[in-house]
Amino acid sequence: MRKIIVSVAAIAAVATLSFSGTAALAAKCPIKIGGLAPLSAPGAVGGGEAMRDAMLFAERDINAAGGVLGCDVKVVIADTEGLPEKASAIMEKLITQDGVVAVGGAYHSSVGVASKDVANNRKIPVVFAETWNDTITGDKQKYIFRIAPLSSWASATLWKAALLVPNIKKVAILTENTDYGIPAAEETTRGLKSGGVEAVTFGVDIGTQDYSGIVERIKAGKPDYIIVLATGEAGYNFAQQAADAGIGPQDIPFQAGQVALESKAWWENVPDGNMAFVQRIGTPVNLWNKKALKLNEDYKAKTGKGAIESYALEAYDSISILAQAINEAESTDGAKIVEALENISHEGTLGRIYFPYGTKKDPSADGKGDEWWHQWPDPAMTMIQYQKEGQNSTESPIVWPDAYKTGPAIYVKK
Secondary structure, X not given: OEOOOOOHHHHHHHHOOOEEOOEEOOOOOOEEEEEEEOOOOOOOHHHHHHHHHHHHHHHXXXXXXXXXXXXXXXXXXXXXXXXXXXXXXXXXXHHHOOOOOEEEEOOOHHHHHHHHHHHHXXXXXXXEOXXXXXXXXXXXXXXXXXXXXXXXXHHHHHHHHHOOOOXXXXXXXXXXXXXXXHHHHHHHHHHHHHOOOEEEEEXXXXXXXXXXXXXXXXXXXXXXXEEEEOOOOHHHHHHHHHHHOOOOOOOOOEEEOHHHHOXXXXXXXXXXXXXXXXXXXOOOHHHOOHHHHHHHHHHHHHHOOOOOOHHHHHHHHHHHHHHHHHHHHOOOOHHHHHHHHHOOOEEEOOEEEOOOXXXXXXXXXXXXXXXXXXXXXXXXXXXXXXXXXXOXXXXXXXXXOOOOOXXXXXXXXX
């Protein structure tokens, strides 16, 4: 639906259609923004559905506020399946066939690694929502931004929290063999070693269902703590199979994957999941702003869940920040959107989002590595623990770090 156009630049943008390669620089109504999400196996389907719902809420809220450049926004959702071998083709389709002018979302690091070159070469800005691998921003591509934490940074949450476990000497790491899992396991191992703790890593393919052999190998090693670096519903299977074997969350300290934040699904699939630790990315619930609280209520009403997940908040903000950048650029030209993003101050559900490093200031100016290019520096990271059966993750105590702590950790040991 065409709305009142508020600027001469916007009128020109709608009236004149120009191209760079096959990507439109000026927009017809509606203005299309791509949204990446894993909606089929072996991807993290639950996480993808959460991100999809959040991105469609962003579309609703943007349009209710007047849209972009006088037009409605349409978020074109693309199913990545969590597979890097499909990611490039999906990005290409969004740009050349669906006609998107920017892209948000994405859950798996492997998808981000595989698809970012396509977008950058096509001069289409991307704000990745939940892709952690450092290399995604580490090669300093002009059109690539991220609001998720760096993997090297997020991994510190895991090993620093683990080092608090009394008498910890040995950790077992279950990781998926992906661009997320492999570096995350390596970074966590280095951190644990710095604290004098040995780590043994067990790698599995994404979507693995039967963990019986690995569970027995982990059990034989008698670890003091287990860390799960596997995305998607497969993490439920490992947690319950570990519990059945006597090395689950109620048997030894056990840090589950992020999928455990989906409380309803966690308790349905892992009835023996009490006492699990779970890493949460994003502002703690008790510090949510009005925007996050409103979205949470809308999300709960739509999905029937107990609360919105952190990666859904990231997905919502990735679309919203792109809409603001297009408005501020007064154009759908990719280079102009990038310039707007580099100067943006966006009040999102995650807090104030901005990008201190880019073409105007290199990360090296502050002694930081290239991975900080177009990287939001302020995502909060905490560790929560389920301490009551059936408990919602948003109501569970934050046990680390002290700045956000709402309750003490309980360390079980049989």
